[in-house]
Amino acid sequence: MKIAILHEMFVKLGWAEKVVESWCGIYPDASLFTLIYDEGKVGEIFPKSNINKQVFNLKTQKIYSFTKKQRLCLPYMAQSIEQLDFSEYDVVLCSSSWFAHWAITKPETKFIVYYHSPARYMWDWTNEYKRDISKNKFIHFVLNIILNKMFLKLRQWDYMASNRHDITISNSQNTANRVKKYYKKESIILFPPIETERFAPKTVISTKKQEFENYYIIISALTEFKKIEIAIKAFNQISEKKLVIIWEWDYKNKLKEKSKNNIIFTWAKYWKDLVQLVQYSNWLIFPWEEDFWIVPIEVMAAGKPVFAYRWWWLLETIIEGTTWEFFNNKDWNDFVEKFLIFDENNQEWKYKSSDCIKQANIFSKDIFEEKIKSLVKN
Numbered sequence: 001m002k003i004a005i006l007h008e009m010f011v012k013l014g015w016a017e018k019v020v021e022s023w024c025g026i027y028p029d030a031s032l033f034t035l036i037y038d039e040g041k042v043g044e045i046f047p048k049s050n051i052n053k054q055v056f057n058l059k060t061q062k063i064y065s066f067t068k069k070q071r072l073c074l075p076y077m078a079q080s081i082e083q084l085d086f087s088e089y090d091v092v093l094c095s096s097s098w099f100a101h102w103a104i105t106k107p108e109t110k111f112i113v114y115y116h117s118p119a120r121y122m123w124d125w126t127n128e129y130k131r132d133i134s135k136n137k138f139i140h141f142v143l144n145i146i147l148n149k150m151f152l153k154l155r156q157w158d159y160m161a162s163n164r165h166d167i168t169i170s171n172s173q174n175t176a177n178r179v180k181k182y183y184k185k186e187s188i189i190l191f192p193p194i195e196t197e198r199f200a201p202k203t204v205i206s207t208k209k210q211e212f213e214n215y216y217i218i219i220s221a222l223t224e225f226k227k228i229e230i231a232i233k234a235f236n237q238i239s240e241k242k243l244v245i246i247w248e249w250d251y252k253n254k255l256k257e258k259s260k261n262n263i264i265f266t267w268a269k270y271w272k273d274l275v276q277l278v279q280y281s282n283w284l285i286f287p288w289e290e291d292f293w294i295v296p297i298e299v300m301a302a303g304k305p306v307f308a309y310r311w312w313w314l315l316e317t318i319i320e321g322t323t324w325e326f327f328n329n330k331d332w333n334d335f336v337e338k339f340l341i342f343d344e345n346n347q348e349w350k351y352k353s354s355d356c357i358k359q360a361n362i363f364s365k366d367i368f369e370e371k372i373k374s375l376v377k378n
Helices: 015-024 051-058 059-069 070-083 126-131 139-159 173-183 228-236 252-257 272-279 293-300 313-316 335-346 353-362 365-377
Strands: 003-007 031-033 090-094 110-115 169-170 215-219 241-245 263-264 283-287 306-310 324-327
Touching: 003 015, 003 335, 015 090, 015 293, 015 365, 051 059, 059 070, 070 126, 070 139, 090 365, 110 365, 126 335, 139 173, 169 173, 215 272, 228 241, 228 252, 228 263, 252 263, 283 293, 293 306, 293 353, 306 335, 324 335
Parallel strands: 003 031, 003 090, 090 110, 110 169, 215 241, 215 283, 241 263, 283 306, 306 324
Antiparallel strands: none
16 A cells, blocks of 8 residues: 655644654655655654655745745645645545645545644634734735735635545544534544653653753744733743743744743754753643644643643643643733632642643553554555
């Protein structure tokens, strides 16, 4: 059986990439396809030799190689994804948050799509995306007209493309609800693979000196959609508390400008350094909406509780009052108040490490991989 694995962009090592990495472990001979590949950022996990040669002829790849800006590739993604030829493959495993599910396969090819999310900027975050494009009123007005027409077309194409695949998988009930709303399709719900053993307390012994003490963490790509500025604004008010923000992206410099000295930015840590930062932290802050996010479960696997915005998908993964606490206000007005209560409870050991670990272990990598193998085989 000849298998292709398709993922939108290999430009970072995040948690969508962990799904693809798991697939590569199951099917080491599979050929990897993508719209954009950055060897410097992902080559250690996804070597260039494993990337199908078609990728390097795509317009999206050529634009990215020249500019290093994936947003400039947006107008060409639909064209590029449909240029990829999967005719020699029996199965295409697709990891999709944007355009990957637009791929075209032959009728006899089994096309399996794993949705991390329908494209948020195309559907439910469209207005936020347009607002953040430019602060210049004239430029914003012109871009708004262009983007309105572009998004209308993209949504039409996106809906039609959703009918191209044979099996639909969603990474959570929330994603399944959004897939049903936008694409009118039912999903198999399969939580992402969680390497809970990797984050088990103090399993990593690093020769590197621990950089920080008595700190709280956020792990996130630094984009305007992630609401990191909410946590920054809150921690600016409680400057005696230290916040370490782990990751990178285009929005980093703007966030740093808003931050006081108790807020520290550090590079995206993927392996031992990330695990060590999690294990020695007090707990994780999760101030935004997501369809499913592996990070909180990995943090629970390290025996740490989580403080988050009350977003209903989280109730799929946690035990409130035992492994997690929430702030409730959509406008984030109760963040500081709830945070300080949570912090006091945490200092008094209200949240037991064993409870957090037990809950995290529900999300087994083995369950994920067995289900994928079954869907591919049958």
